[in-house]
Amino acid sequence: MEPADEALCERVARRDEAAFDLLVSRYQERAYRLAWSILRNAEDARDVSQEAFIRLHEMAGSFRGRSKFSTWFYRILVNLCLDHKRKHKWWKLWVRDDDDDRAETILDRQPAPVNDPVDKLSRDETLKALGSAVDRLAPRQRAAVLLRVQEDMATYDIARVLKCSEATVRVHLHRALATLKKTVEKR
Amino acid sequence: MARHPDDDLVPYLRGELSPAERERVARHLEECPDCRQDTELLRDLLGNLAHAIGQPPAVSWARYRAELRDKLDARRQRIGWWRRPMPLALSASLAGVLLLLAVWGGRELSRSSDPIGPDEVVMGQEFGLLQDLRTVERLDLLEDLEVLRNLDGLASEHQG
Numbered sequence: 128m129e130p131a132d133e134a135l136c137e138r139v140a141r142r143d144e145a146a147f148d149l150l151v152s153r154y155q156e157r158a159y160r161l162a163w164s165i166l167r168n169a170e171d172a173r174d175v176s177q178e179a180f181i182r183l184h185e186m187a188g189s190f191r192g193r194s195k196f197s198t199w200f201y202r203i204l205v206n207l208c209l210d211h212k213r214k215h216k217w218w219k220l221w222v223r224d225d226d227d228d229r230a231e232t233i234l235d236r237q238p239a240p241v242n243d244p245v246d247k248l249s250r251d252e253t254l255k256a257l258g259s260a261v262d263r264l265a266p267r268q269r270a271a272v273l274l275r276v277q278e279d280m281a282t283y284d285i286a287r288v289l290k291c292s293e294a295t296v297r298v299h300l301h302r303a304l305a306t307l308k309k310t311v312e313k314r
Numbered sequence: 315m316a317r318h319p320d321d322d323l324v325p326y327l328r329g330e331l332s333p334a335e336r337e338r339v340a341r342h343l344e345e346c347p348d349c350r351q352d353t354e355l356l357r358d359l360l361g362n363l364a365h366a367i368g369q370p371p372a373v374s375w376a377r378y379r380a381e382l383r384d385k386l387d388a389r390r391q392r393i394g395w396w397r398r399p400m401p402l403a404l405s406a407s408l409a410g411v412l413l414l415l416a417v418w419g420g421r422e423l424s425r426s427s428d429p430i431g432p433d434e435v436v437m438g439q440e441f442g443l444l445q446d447l448r449t450v451e452r453l454d455l456l457e458d459l460e461v462l463r464n465l466d467g468l469a470s471e472h473q474g
Binding site for chain 2: 148151152155156159160163164169172173177178180181184185253254255257258261272273275276277281282283294297298300301304305307308311
């Protein structure tokens with residue numbers, strides 16, 4: 128039987144490098160995808176998600192097992208992403224980010240299961256608008272939406288990742304989805 | 315009708331509410347067509363969002379892990395440098411020197427901040443005033459007494 132994430136984390140705390148490698152293999156895709164969804168830049172997403180694994184390596188001893196390992200790890204990752212966004216906000220005002228992958232996210236990668244080309248175009252445009260609207264959400268609202276939609280996390284776990292109450296998460300989600308709903312309704 | 319359960323709709327769709335909360339929201343949805351419509355829109359929206367957010371560019375995971383290993387080793391070396399005996403001894407020596415300097419500097423500072431400056435000492439020796447410092451300190455009181463006496467004079471003039 129495969130060892131649980133929590134058990135692997137305990138082993139990482141005891142400097143078991145094989146356990147660390149296994150945890151990286153299990154979480155690398157999810158970590159990179161979530162970081163990319165928040166940062167919208169492949170290079171930044173790779174750097175920040177790798178930094179999250181380095182923190183995991185350094186801080187594994189502080190994992191007390193009070194929450195799931197995934198929640199604890201996502202908290203490290205999301206905090207790093209939000210910090211990264213905060214630090215680079217001023218820079219983006221001056222420099223257009225040519226490496227921004229936003230433009231190629233929807234049409235190129237998600238063919239819609241619709242046969243009518245007009246319907247498909249309309250749907251693709253709606254999805255594109257929706258994707259851009261997600262990018263414009265406030266950072267914590269966006270993080271809440273991404274954790275819900277991409278990671279399928281429960282409100283309780285999102286609250287632990289974002290270090291806030293469940294009620295606050297519900298408000299974040301409600302406000303974010305209300306904004307996104309307006310985007311869809313406009314089209 | 316009770317207030318609209320806006321914040322509860324997403325947890326309702328995900329089946330996260332307690333039975334009592336779920337019952338309350340379900341009852342509200344039966345009575346409120348607006349919230350019913352909102353719930354349907356939210357359901358579609360959540361379904362579409364995963365597609366809208368899309369997927370990141372592909373990554374070579376072997377290279378990703380190799381990069382991570384390099385970064386981890388670099389971080390370890392940086393931490394390790396401080397833990398080696400030589401830098402530790404150097405750091406301790408430097409801290410010791412700084413502590414000595416601070417103590418010595420503090421003493422000099424306390425000496426230089428003597429309330430009686432060199433000019434006052436010379437004057438004091440010349441006039442023999444410092445031989446009875448308490449009397450000198452009370453000279454201020456004598457001045458106050460002078461002021462009071464003048465005030466008395468002013469009062470009596472005013473009355474006259």
